Amino acid sequence: MSIALISGLIIAIVLIILLIAGVPIAISLGISSILAILPTLNFEATVITGAQRTFSGISVFTLIAIPFFILAGNIMNKGGIAVRLLNFAKLISGRVPGAMAHTNAVANMMFGAISGSGVAAASAMGSIIGPIAEKEGYDADDMATINIATAPTGLLIPPSNVLITFSLVSGGTSVAALFMAGYIPGILWGLGCMVVAFFIAKKKGYVSTERVTMVQALKIILEAIPSLLLIVIVIGGITSGIFTATEGSVIAVLYSLILSLLFYKTISIKDLYGIFKESAESTGMIVFLIGVSSIMAWVMAFTGIPSAISNGLLGISQNPVIILLIINFILLFVGTFMDITPAILIFTPIFMPVCLNLGMSAVQFGIMIVLNLCIGTITPPVGNILFVGVKVGKTKLENIIKKLIPYYIVIFIVLLIVTFVPQVSTWLPTLLGY
Template sequence: MSIALISGLIIAVVLIILLLAGVPIAISLGISSILAILPTLNFDAAVLTGAQRTFSGISVFTLIAIPFFILAGNIMNKGGIALRLINFAKVLTGRVPGALAHTNSIANMMFGAISGSGVAAASAMGSMIGPIAEKDGYDKDYMATVNIASAPTGLLIPPSNVLITYSLVSGGTSVAALFMAGYIPGILWGLSCMIVAFFIAKKKGYKNTKRITLSQGLKVALEAVPSLLLILIVIGGIIAGVFTATEGSVVAVVYSLVLSLFFYKTIKLKDLYNIFKESAEMTGIIVFLIGVSSIMAWVMAFTGIPSAISNSLLTLTNSPVVILLIINIVLLFVGTFMDITPAVLIFTPIFLPICQNLGMSPIQFGIMITFNLCIGTITPPVGNILFVGVKVAKTKIENVMKKLIPYYVAIYAVLLLTTYVPKVTMWLPLLMGYKK
């Protein structure tokens, strides 16, 4: 039995046992990785190397962007930005069938992108739009499904902490290129949800009878401009080379703080302590997870696990179409029970080399793995966005699951486009000159 197989089995078995026992994911990763290297190294060397890998894994300048984007997101979540984006989305959707459902989808795309959190988007949009929709005669389960299905789009549309994490674990893939690559798949996801919502709304007769005058529309748009400018300033600055993604995260914090404190005046100075505290706690969890996952990445590389998995897949089939389909199925399954960040950290070193051997760019693979894992956030048994959306809508999980099926079909169709049509992800990075 090869060392790669032995180490791989140890990691898989120990990790599953510890997770089922309720051990935190970061601790589970560290223990399973150390045990997996013991057949090759003695205990002292394994622990010392593991500690070194943990610190080297978090000693990366790009990583500083994550706590600042988290802080910016928390400021915006409490800064009244969601309401402005909802009002702006209402103007865009007009009086088409299911207008409030489309409003929800567009607002999720914008707010999720700005806040960097699908859970925050589902919670904020569901709690604000839900009561209005119910008052206008919309079925709350219909609105819940739209909200849940479209909430993860902000994890693909930049700025995205998941893509920054992937950049680190993939060996330094350009963050700016990843940000550009996420736009089209993220927008297509949102549009696919709107198309499904449109046909269901037309069938059920959901129509918006209220007209928005030109003056009202202009007023709402002007109120939303400062919020929308955040995306333009941060992403535009990164793309133009004015500042890096890390520096852009600081700009996002300063801008959102000024906007919430002095322009909208929705946050007071006394609120900042709790905002900073929440951001620090979330950062600590993510950064520790990234550090510990560096041990697993090293163990996998040292024992040759990715090569062994690649060879195994190639013995099953030499068809790139089938191999990519198998990888997608595995990632979809993983995403149903594991959070996005640890899944990206664990499975990128395994599947990225395989996809690169098939000619796929690391940029395209980054969007593909993120897309798969985002679907997991709206899929049982662990999908956090699914359960938040159900709770906010004050409905039951069994009421929305059947109604989510057409949305799943539409989203999977976009996933297949993202996987098999490189231009879906690569067109913008190529246009902006990030890859020749």
């Protein structure tokens, strides 16, 4: 039996046992990785090398962007920005059938992109728009469903922490290129769900009765412009080369602070302690996870696990379509019970070499793996966005799952387009010279 097979089995078996036992994912990754390398190296060398890999894994300048984007997202989530974006989205949606559902979708795309969190988008938009939609005669289950289905779009539309994480684990894929690559797939996801919502609205007779005067529209636009400018400043600065993604994350924090403290005046100085504390806790978990995952990446490279998996997949079929479908299926399955960040850290080094050998670019693969795992966030049994959306929508899971099926179909179509049409994710980065 080869070293790669032995190490791979040890990692898989130990990791599954520890996760079932309720051991935190970071600890599970570290223990399974160290046990997998012991048949090859002695214990002392393994521990020393593991410690070195952990520190080298987090000693990356680009990684600093993650805590700052998390902080910026938390400030925006509590700073009244969601309400302004929701009003602006409602203005865009107009009075077409299902206007409130379209408003929810557009608002999720904008707020999810600005905050970088699908959970924050689902929570903020669901809690604000749900009661309004109910007064206009919308079914609470239908509104909860569109909210859940579109909340993950902000994980693809930049700025996105998961794309930064992929950049790190993939060996330095351009963050700016990944950011630009996420726009079209994220927007396609949102628009596809809006098409489904339109037909549901036509069937059920959901029509908006609210009229907005020119004065009200102008006020809504003026209040939303400062929030929307954050995307323009941060993404525009990164893509034009004025500053890096890390510097852009700091600018996002400063801008959101000024906006919430001085312009909107929705948070006070004393609110900042709780925001900083929450951001520090989230950052600590993510950074520790990234550091420990570096041990697993080293173990895989040292024992040749990615190469063995690549050969195994090629042994099943030489057809690239079949191989990519298998990879997508595995990622979709993994996404149903594992959070996005650890899944990216574990499966990027496994599947990326395979996809690169098939002619896929690192940027396209990054969008494909993130899109797969985003679907997992709205899929049982562990989908965090799914359960948050159910909770804020004040409904039940069994009421939502059936209604999500047409949305799943549209999202899967988007996934297939991203997988087999490279231009969907590479056209914009190429156009901008990345």
